[in-house]
Amino acid sequence: xxxxxxxFSTVEAAIKKPGRKDLALIYSEVPAxxxxxxxxSSVKAAPVLLSQKNIAGGTAQALIVNSGNxxxxxxxxxxxxxxxxxxxxxxxxxxxxxxxxxxxTGVIGVxxxxxxxxxxxxxxxxALSSGTxxxxxxxxxxxxxxxxxxTGNGAAAGTDYMVAGVAKGAGMIMPNMATMLSFIITDAAxxxxxxxxxxxxxVNRSFNAITVDGDTSTNDTCLIMANGMAENRLxxxxxxxxxxxxGILDNVLLSLAKQIVKxxxxxxxxxxxxxxxxxxxxxxxRAAMAVANSSLVKTAFCxxxxxxxxxxxxxxxxGAEVDQSRLSLCFDDVCMARNGIFAGDDAEARxxxxxxxxxxxxxxxLGLGTxxxxxxxxxxxxxxxxxNADYRS
Amino acid sequence: xxxxxxxFSTVEAAIKKPGRKDLALIYSEVPAxxxxxxxxSSVKAAPVLLSQKNIAGGTAQALIVNSGNxxxxxxxxxxxxxxxxxxxxxxxxxxxxxxxxxxxTGVIGVxxxxxxxxxxxxxxxxALSSGTxxxxxxxxxxxxxxxxxxTGNGAAAGTDYMVAGVAKGAGMIMPNMATMLSFIITDAAxxxxxxxxxxxxxVNRSFNAITVDGDTSTNDTCLIMANGMAENRLxxxxxxxxxxxxGILDNVLLSLAKQIVKxxxxxxxxxxxxxxxxxxxxxxxRAAMAVANSSLVKTAFCxxxxxxxxxxxxxxxxGAEVDQSRLSLCFDDVCMARNGIFAGDDAEARxxxxxxxxxxxxxxxLGLGTxxxxxxxxxxxxxxxxxNADYRS
Numbered sequence: 001x002x003x004x005x006x007x008f009s010t011v012e013a014a015i016k017k018p019g020r021k022d023l024a025l026i027y028s029e030v031p032a033x034x035x036x037x038x039x040x041s042s043v044k045a046a047p048v049l050l051s052q053k054n055i056a057g058g059t060a061q062a063l064i065v066n067s068g069n070x071x072x073x074x075x076x077x078x079x080x081x082x083x084x085x086x087x088x089x090x091x092x093x094x095x096x097x098x099x100x101x102x103x104x105t106g107v108i109g110v111x112x113x114x115x116x117x118x119x120x121x122x123x124x125x126x127a128l129s130s131g132t133x134x135x136x137x138x139x140x141x142x143x144x145x146x147x148x149x150x151t152g153n154g155a156a157a158g159t160d161y162m163v164a165g166v167a168k169g170a171g172m173i174m175p176n177m178a179t180m181l182s183f184i185i186t187d188a189a190x191x192x193x194x195x196x197x198x199x200x201x202x203v204n205r206s207f208n209a210i211t212v213d214g215d216t217s218t219n220d221t222c223l224i225m226a227n228g229m230a231e232n233r234l235x236x237x238x239x240x241x242x243x244x245x246x247g248i249l250d251n252v253l254l255s256l257a258k259q260i261v262k263x264x265x266x267x268x269x270x271x272x273x274x275x276x277x278x279x280x281x282x283x284x285x286r287a288a289m290a291v292a293n294s295s296l297v298k299t300a301f302c303x304x305x306x307x308x309x310x311x312x313x314x315x316x317x318x319g320a321e322v323d324q325s326r327l328s329l330c331f332d333d334v335c336m337a338r339n340g341i342f343a344g345d346d347a348e349a350r351x352x353x354x355x356x357x358x359x360x361x362x363x364x365x366l367g368l369g370t371x372x373x374x375x376x377x378x379x380x381x382x383x384x385x386x387x388n389a390d391y392r393s
Numbered sequence: 394x395x396x397x398x399x400x401f402s403t404v405e406a407a408i409k410k411p412g413r414k415d416l417a418l419i420y421s422e423v424p425a426x427x428x429x430x431x432x433x434s435s436v437k438a439a440p441v442l443l444s445q446k447n448i449a450g451g452t453a454q455a456l457i458v459n460s461g462n463x464x465x466x467x468x469x470x471x472x473x474x475x476x477x478x479x480x481x482x483x484x485x486x487x488x489x490x491x492x493x494x495x496x497x498t499g500v501i502g503v504x505x506x507x508x509x510x511x512x513x514x515x516x517x518x519x520a521l522s523s524g525t526x527x528x529x530x531x532x533x534x535x536x537x538x539x540x541x542x543x544t545g546n547g548a549a550a551g552t553d554y555m556v557a558g559v560a561k562g563a564g565m566i567m568p569n570m571a572t573m574l575s576f577i578i579t580d581a582a583x584x585x586x587x588x589x590x591x592x593x594x595x596v597n598r599s600f601n602a603i604t605v606d607g608d609t610s611t612n613d614t615c616l617i618m619a620n621g622m623a624e625n626r627l628x629x630x631x632x633x634x635x636x637x638x639x640g641i642l643d644n645v646l647l648s649l650a651k652q653i654v655k656x657x658x659x660x661x662x663x664x665x666x667x668x669x670x671x672x673x674x675x676x677x678x679r680a681a682m683a684v685a686n687s688s689l690v691k692t693a694f695c696x697x698x699x700x701x702x703x704x705x706x707x708x709x710x711x712g713a714e715v716d717q718s719r720l721s722l723c724f725d726d727v728c729m730a731r732n733g734i735f736a737g738d739d740a741e742a743r744x745x746x747x748x749x750x751x752x753x754x755x756x757x758x759l760g761l762g763t764x765x766x767x768x769x770x771x772x773x774x775x776x777x778x779x780x781n782a783d784y785r786s
Contacts, residue, residue, distance in 0.1 A: 320435075325468065
């Protein structure tokens with residue numbers, strides 16, 4: 001992978017357990033056009049509050065991220081740590097303070113020891129010549145069982161560019177731990193407003209369409225930096241270059257989002273919930289998310305139980321407009337229910353075969369209109385309980 | 394227990410497994426003032442749709458309920474079964490068709506065999522002389538491990554009256570099974586509008602304040618019948634009799650609701666979530682329910698992990714107005730966090746002791762206003778997964 005003008009480094013700052021890299025730096029030689037979305041929670045980690053302020057100008061040049069501590073629910077002291085971190089990076093790299101993005105993931109409510117960051121920064125900056133984006137993907141892992149990476153490439157007026165992304169953990173995924181993080185970089189030159197709009201749309205179709213446990217974290221952050229060093233013709237909304245770039249971005253983000261679901265705590269199934277026939281798209285998303293978050297639906301997936309009634313029940317309480325006599329439901333290509341009632345005994349046997357697969361699609365048709373949405377979820381298993389309840393026992 | 398003018402019967406109609414009573418009848422000698430609340434789901438069982446229509450006039454005289462089959466997602470055929478059931482009861486008891494309430498609980502999406510109901514009704518009516526309300530509590534059980542009953546009594550102008558209730562199962566509590574049901578009867582004479590209002594308020598403070606798995610069923614029904622046969626002075630809103638009656642009703646419903654949480658699938662903890670200091674009561678309820686439904690909070694309870702950060706995170710995404718610097722949290726009388734940050738290492742040890750109890754209270758203070766709400770929840774355990782996932786394996 002060669003994304004022009006970006007360099008990377010990771011070090012062990014002793015925030016996590018010994019022997020694990022826990023501090024990473026992404027640096028662009030030149031200020032990059034940047035956009036980010038952050039957790040919608042009212043309880044936001046200190047680095048989220050700082051990064052939100054810093055990204056307001058639409059540019060970023062460096063991103064520092066630690067794992068092992070979320071710096072959330074840490075008050076003024078936590079904010080001071082985030083600010084000092086950005087100042088140290090700004091001084092070490094000779095860049096503007098507001099060009100630094102700060103991210104954290106890990107335990108909530110414990111103060112992040114700033115002296116560990118302070119003493120690690122010199123070696124972090126020195127190591128910029130030798131690191132890779134894959135190293136960053138590994139350094140931000142917490143309960144993740146594999147690093148999550150995706151790349152894509154395109155061309156604008158004959159000039160090639162690359163898009164690459166890394167991500168970690170879905171939902172609040174570890175005892176006391178928080179955070180979904182994803183960082184996307186590209187050397188493409190992209191017009192700022194188009195970058196922001198197309199990025200937000202891609203996030204909605206990917207990270208905002210997955211759920212593992214329905215818990216929104218205090219630290220969720222997804223950020224893109226486009227430094228333009230591919231020197232392509234500027235990508236704007238009113239060109240086929242824009243469509244190409246949007247398509248590549250969609251693919252990279254969706255790949256990362258799906259990897260997060262597949263690595264969901266205790267997950268053994270990857271399920272696509274396809275909601276069609278809704279009165280509008282927001283109704284479709286509401287109904288799809290109700291199904292994807294239902295404990296009863298997710299335990300049925302775990303038990304390989306072709307339990308379509310639980311799915312109709314979830315659609316029913318979702319708040320979406322529903323006419324129960326028009327509902328239909330398929331597992332992959334097996335129709336389980338039609339016009340609100342069971343499709344027959346044959347369906348039961350055939351549906352059960354589908355549920356035994358590791359990946360399958362549930363299609364729910366509300367039969368009311370053309371609204372649709374697709375979301376991705378996992379099953380709810382004994383291992384989820386073990387990871388989240390038995391951790392300290 | 395002697396509630397004047399009510400009689401009860403239960404029979405085995407072979408809807409459930411052999412050897413279990415699965416059909417019950419409650420009958421009042423005279424038409425009773427009645428009120429009911431039903432599931433808010435758009436996917437409503439046939440008996441819910443019929444009973445909603447029948448209760449519109451504000452009176453009821455008989456209630457027939459079966460367990461083992463929810464008669465939900467059964468289309469026109471299911472509705473015909475519910476209607477025929479009400480007609481058979483109407484004919485057998487010589488009462489108006491619209492005075493019959495029909496309820497079902499059990500598997501979703503399977504047709505309810507009307508011939509079993511038809512052949513059981515004669516013996517059901519004959520047995521009315523010998524049954525008790527406790528028999529009804531047993532006959533409506535599905536995965537419940539104990540029958541749920543509560544009583545209260547009061548007096549209006551020196552005339553005694555009784556209030557009694559039965560209930561079954563929280564949420565959608567069994568593989569393929571649905572339904573929370575609760576029936577309240579009283580021989581008090583209660584003015585209809587006051588009965589309706591005070592009943593709805595009591596339901597909001599009890600059944601609408603509990604959660605086991607966050608799944609709303611297709612069959613939830615809570616109904617009250619007041620037949621006036623205690624011959625007390627009519628209870629109205631503008632009298633101390635009204636307050637007394639409302640208090641008794643609150644106690645009966647809250648007792649039943651708490652029994653349901655304690656008997657929640659796999660539950661080992663009973664937790665009261667007390668949300669105070671909210672901008673208003675609806676914000677308080679929203680935040681309390683987010684905490685009570687969070688898989689991460691509930692697994693922490695299961696693991697006896699004094700994990701206050703997860704609770705703040707749930708409050709943060711609840712949609713309630715939150716200023717994270719004002720949040721505080723206690724487990725019973727142990728303050729875990731104050732002004733949004735950890736209260737200190739001593740709290741950790743003391744909080745863990747509280748979490749080891751079978752029952753405890755979590756008090757969250759948003760520090761913004763005087764809004765408050767109390768909800769009740771259980772922990773999320775391995776047994777919940779086993780009951781809901783491993784049932785058919």
